[in-house]
Amino acid sequence: MTVNSFLNPDWGLGVRDTMSQSLRRLENLTDRHQELDGKMDAEKMRYIFDLPLYNEDGTFKENGGVTKPTNQDVDLTNYQVVTDLKEMNFSIKLPALGENWVTVDLNEMFNK
Incomplete structure (x- = not known):
């Protein structure tokens, strides 16, 4: 899991939230x-x-997720990736473009 913040103390920046929450x-x-x-x-x-981060009225969604809409504050969720090593595939989604999940089979590349 990653976010748009530097969480590793080795960076010397301190943990702080961003405008993108x-x-x-x-x-x-x-x-x-x-x-x-x-x-x-x-x-x-x-x-x-x-799961969206916000409700339609712009308030934070209770038990919300991570995806940000295209019209909200300073940025949006550009892409999301889920890797399934057991099945040897990954799924990618571009929420900003209204795309659905696309799954790519990696077996052809790694099982030769």
Whole structure:
């Protein structure tokens, strides 16, 4: 899981939130992941990524996710990636373009 914040103390920047709510997004992602602890798979991870951060009125969604709409504050969610090493594929989504998940089979590349 990653966010748009420098969380590693080695950077010397200190943990602080960004205008894009990176720490809230990380907290939402972590909370949703913990709710599915022991049951996580690629499908459930895509579900978590599909949960919006905000309600339609711009308030934070209770039990929200990480995805930001295109018309909200300083930035938006550009892309999301979920990797499934067991099935050897990854899924990518471009929420800013209204795209659905596209899954790429990696077996052809790595099983030759």
